[in-house]
Amino acid sequence: xxxxxxxxxxxxxxxxxxxxxxxxxxxxxxxxxxxxxxxxxxxxxxxxxxxxxxxxxxxxxxxxxxxxxxxxxxxxxxxxxxxxxxxxxxxxxxxxxxxxxxxxxxxxxxxxxxxxxxxxxxxxxxxxxxxxxxxxxxxxxxxxxxxxxxxxxxxxxxxxxxxxxxxxxxxxxxxxxxxxxxxxxxxxxxxxxxxxxxxxxxxxxxxxxxxxxxxxxxxxxxxxxxxxxxxxxxxxxxxxxxxxxxxxxxxxxxxxxxxxxxxxxxxxxxxxxx
Amino acid sequence: xxxxxxxxxxxxxxxxxxxxxxxxxxxxxxxxxxxxxxxxxxxxxxxxxxxxxxxxxxxxxxxxxxxxxxxxxxxxxxxxxxxxxxxxxxxxxxxxxxxxxxxxxxxxxxxxxxxxxxxxxxxxxxxxxxxxxxxxxxxxxxxxxxxxxxxxxxxxxxxxxxxxxxxxxxxxxxxxxxxxxxxxxxxxxxxxxxxxxxxxxxxxxxxxxxxxxxxxxxxxxxxxxxxxxxxxxxxxxxxxxxxxxxxxxxxxxxxxxxxxxxxxxxxxxxxxxxx
Numbered sequence: 001x002x003x004x005x006x007x008x009x010x011x012x013x014x015x016x017x018x019x020x021x022x023x024x025x026x027x028x029x030x031x032x033x034x035x036x037x038x039x040x041x042x043x044x045x046x047x048x049x050x051x052x053x054x055x056x057x058x059x060x061x062x063x064x065x066x067x068x069x070x071x072x073x074x075x076x077x078x079x080x081x082x083x084x085x086x087x088x089x090x091x092x093x094x095x096x097x098x099x100x101x102x103x104x105x106x107x108x109x110x111x112x113x114x115x116x117x118x119x120x121x122x123x124x125x126x127x128x129x130x131x132x133x134x135x136x137x138x139x140x141x142x143x144x145x146x147x148x149x150x151x152x153x154x155x156x157x158x159x160x161x162x163x164x165x166x167x168x169x170x171x172x173x174x175x176x177x178x179x180x181x182x183x184x185x186x187x188x189x190x191x192x193x194x195x196x197x198x199x200x201x202x203x204x205x206x207x208x209x210x211x212x213x214x215x216x217x218x219x220x221x222x223x224x225x226x227x228x229x230x231x232x233x234x235x236x237x238x239x240x241x242x243x244x245x246x247x248x249x250x251x252x253x254x255x256x257x258x259x260x261x262x263x264x265x266x267x268x269x270x271x272x273x274x
Numbered sequence: 275x276x277x278x279x280x281x282x283x284x285x286x287x288x289x290x291x292x293x294x295x296x297x298x299x300x301x302x303x304x305x306x307x308x309x310x311x312x313x314x315x316x317x318x319x320x321x322x323x324x325x326x327x328x329x330x331x332x333x334x335x336x337x338x339x340x341x342x343x344x345x346x347x348x349x350x351x352x353x354x355x356x357x358x359x360x361x362x363x364x365x366x367x368x369x370x371x372x373x374x375x376x377x378x379x380x381x382x383x384x385x386x387x388x389x390x391x392x393x394x395x396x397x398x399x400x401x402x403x404x405x406x407x408x409x410x411x412x413x414x415x416x417x418x419x420x421x422x423x424x425x426x427x428x429x430x431x432x433x434x435x436x437x438x439x440x441x442x443x444x445x446x447x448x449x450x451x452x453x454x455x456x457x458x459x460x461x462x463x464x465x466x467x468x469x470x471x472x473x474x475x476x477x478x479x480x481x482x483x484x485x486x487x488x489x490x491x492x493x494x495x496x497x498x499x500x501x502x503x504x505x506x507x508x509x510x511x512x513x514x515x516x517x518x519x520x521x522x523x524x525x526x527x528x529x530x531x532x533x534x535x536x537x538x539x540x541x542x543x544x545x546x547x548x549x
Contacts, residue, residue, distance in 0.1 A: 024415075049447060050419035095364070095418055095445075147315075148363075148474075171418070171445055178513060200445045203516070239449025244516035244537070251541045257548055265523050272548055273529055 014039050015061075015090075015166065015196075016072035022056055022065060022217075030056045031217045033069070038210065040074075040165065043195040045205045045225065048214035049238055054198045055094070057214070058168050061196075062092040074165060088115070090166040091159040104146075104154050105139050111158045125161055132187055133157070133180075148175050156184065160193060168196040173204055181207075203243045205229065206263070213238070230261065275338050275357055275435045275468065277304040277324065282333035283492075284319055297323075298492035299333070304485075306435065307466040309458055311479040313512055314489035317472045321360045321438045324470070326351060356384050359429035363440040366421040368413040373399070373424055376413050377431045384432035398431040399424075403453055419445050437461070438470040443478035455482050476503070477515045480535040488512065504533045 020034040031053045038044050046054050059065050061073075063083055071078045073086045101107045108129065112122045130136055138150050146154065152175040160167055167188065173181055185207055188195050197208060205211050205225055212222040215238050221228055229235070229242055232250050241247065249261040249268065262268035284296040296319040304310055312320055322328040323335055326342055335342040340354060348354065370376045377395045381388075388394045396406055402423040408416075413424050422445070429437060443451055459482055461467040471479060479486060480503065488496040490511045502508055504518060514522075517537060524531055524544075531547050534540045 050445075050450065051417050055417060174444055200447055202448075239447050241448030244520070247537060248520070248541065251537070252544065255541070255545050257545065265520050269524055269527055269529075272544065273527070 014072070014075055016070075016075070018070040018072070020057075020060065020067055020069035020071065022053075022060060022067045029217050031060075031067075031214075034214075034217075034219050036212055036219065036222060038194075038196075040194060041192075042210055043208040044197070045208040045211045046196065046198045046214065047200075047202070047205060047211060047240060048220070049216070049240070051216075052214040053217040054214055055170055056217075058092050058094070058170055058196075058198060061090055061166075061168055063087050089164055090168060091162060091164040092168045092170070093156055093159050093172060094170045095172060097155060099143050099155070099158075102142050102144070104135070104141060104143055107143060107154060107158050108161050111162050115162050125163075129157055129161055133183060149177050149180060152176055153180055153184065160184075160188060160191070163191055163193060165192075166194045166196055168198070170198045171200055173197060173199060174201050202229075202241050206243050213240075226261070275306055276336070277436070277468070278336040279303075280334045280336060282323070282330045282335055284323065284328065285331045288331060295492040297330075297489075300492075300494055302487065302494065302497070304468060304470070306468050307462055308484045309462055309469045309471065309482050311471045311473065311476075311483040311486045312489060313473060313476055313479075313486070314495075315491070317489055318363065318440055320470070321362070321440055321472060324436070324438060325355060325358055325360045356432065357434055358436040358438065359432075359434040360438040361422075361425055361429060361440060361442065363444070366413075366425055368421075368424075371412045371414070372410050373413050373427075374409040376424065377428050380428040381431050386432040394431065398427040401430060401457065402427045403450070419450065422446075434467075436468045436470065438472065440472040441474060442471065443473060443475050451478065458482055474512075476512060477517075477535075500535075503535055 015038040017034050017036045020031060021029055022031040023029045034057070046057065048054050056065070060067050060071065074089055076082060076086060078086055099107055101110050105126065108126050109122060112125060130139060133153065138146060143151060143154060152172050156169060156172060176184065185195065195208065197204060199205065208225055210223065211225045211228045213220045213228065213235070220238060221231055221234055229246050230250070232242060235242060242250070245263050245265065246261055249258065252258050258268065258271055262271070279300050279302045282300050283298050286294045286296060296316045319328065323330060324337070326348065329342060329344050331344060337354060340348060342348065368376050369379055374395055377398055378391065395409070399406065399408055404420070404423055404427065408424070413421060416424065422442070442454070446454065458469050462469060471483065473479065481500070484499065486498060486502050487494050488508065488511050495511060496502060496508055517535060517540060521531060521533055521540065529547060531543050534543060
């Protein structure tokens with residue numbers, strides 16, 4: 001029954017949070033009344049000060065915590081009956097997620113075996129990943145011997161290879177170098193896996209369509225990435241920085257040197273030194 | 275503590291078919307009371323060598339007047355380690371279930387005595403930007419950045435001479451980064467501490483390091499002061515930060531602007547240049 005349920009709605013639904021609240025001890029709210037809608041084809045960054053509830057929000061999406069309010073995954077209200085099925089649509093990768101096996105290949109295989117794929121499909125998917133990321137050099141290596149960049153990539157891929165509808169990553173992209181990061185984002189895009197990226201690196205916000213900024217569990221500001229990033233005063237008051245090009249644009253705009261936000265340096269320089 | 279690397283090499287799996295070279299014939303000197311940055315491949319090994327968790331395969335490491343060689347015996351190694359503190363990337367193991375006893379345990383382990391223990395613990399927390407409310411919290415249940423801060427508080431509580439931090443900037447937001455940069459400068463200037471930053475993010479070193487070392491292929495390929503940030507050869511080995519990339523692009527276009535690592539200064543410079 002659940003399979004049918006899934007196949008019918010898997011690509012249309014959205015993630016929706018309605019009056020979502022959570023408290024660890026019953027007194028201090030870690031999250032309070034978060035309302036947010038995310039369409040299936042739009043990626044999201046979650047930013048915020050430390051201790052603002054970013055990881056807690058991911059834990060709720062992963063079904064680890066009992067919350068107040070409503071969570072919709074794939075457009076369906078999560079309850080105790082459909083939880084098991086909907087849980088499969090979203091993969092959450094934490095900073096302290098550990099590896100189960102020793103070797104890279106085994107780790108990828110382990111993930112796929114867990115979702116009951118045939119051996120043929122398993123081999124096909126591993127080969128696909130291998131080709132896309134060109135990771136033949138590490139495929140048979142021990143995970144312990146890898147560099148941080150490769151280790152993080154393997155950690156994320158061991159979830160992404162299951163091809164969930166959503167993948168939520170808890171501040172792991174900062175461990176990847178830019179080339180690998182772009183490759184990974186393209187891969188997720190090509191497989192239609194929607195990225196929810198918790199990040200402390202503001203440059204990464206530019207890679208996603210939407211952004212949700214948390215402050216002490218409150219939704220401080222949310223919306224399209226560029227629109228949110230233009231709210232320089234709010235973000236800086238929270239202690240966050242802006243991506244370099246946007247920060248530069250806004251400051252130069254104040255000096256009256258340019259009149260809009262430039263994302264690429266060529267256009268900006270051309271406009272500055274006319 | 276004077277730290278001297280004397281023609282030091284470190285190789286792992288030396289006898290196997292594929293030995294892994296971490297450091298090859300590296301010589302360098304670190305004076306007490308300076309901030310030194312390391313960036314590049316496998317830099318974690320520097321922390322492990324300094325803490326004498328690993329021994330050099332060849333050459334020697336001098337810590338004050340103690341010589342660490344591959345096989346040399348070191349008397350009172352605990353007293354040596356007491357002078358140093360090393361934060362390993364992403365490795366926060368707390369022994370107890372509240373922050374107060376955690377710091378107390380660390381102080382006991384390192385045999386650090388003070389008159390007013392409670393005040394000392396609160397001070398250690400305050401210096402890393404945490405309030406007294408954290409005293410009763412379980413360190414294992416804190417968020418990633420809070421764990422990092424508690425870990426630093428533990429390290430500072432026994433007053434080591436050398437503080438080694440691996441990827442400390444990871445996960446911190448802009449305000450916290452500035453806070454800790456200022457803290458490091460204060461520790462250096464006021465308390466004459468040596469701070470060794472092992473990092474992948476060169477922007478975290480902007481404005482604070484006295485000396486920057488890039489390690490590539492087990493060798494120190496670049497060693498220099500803050501002026502090194504704009505050298506082209508540096509970016510053969512590491513990713514170029516946005517501000518350097520932008521300034522270099524402007525210069526390539528034939529506009530003569532000065533090189534800054536602070537965005538506010540850069541903006542003023544552009545203003546002066548355009549007007």
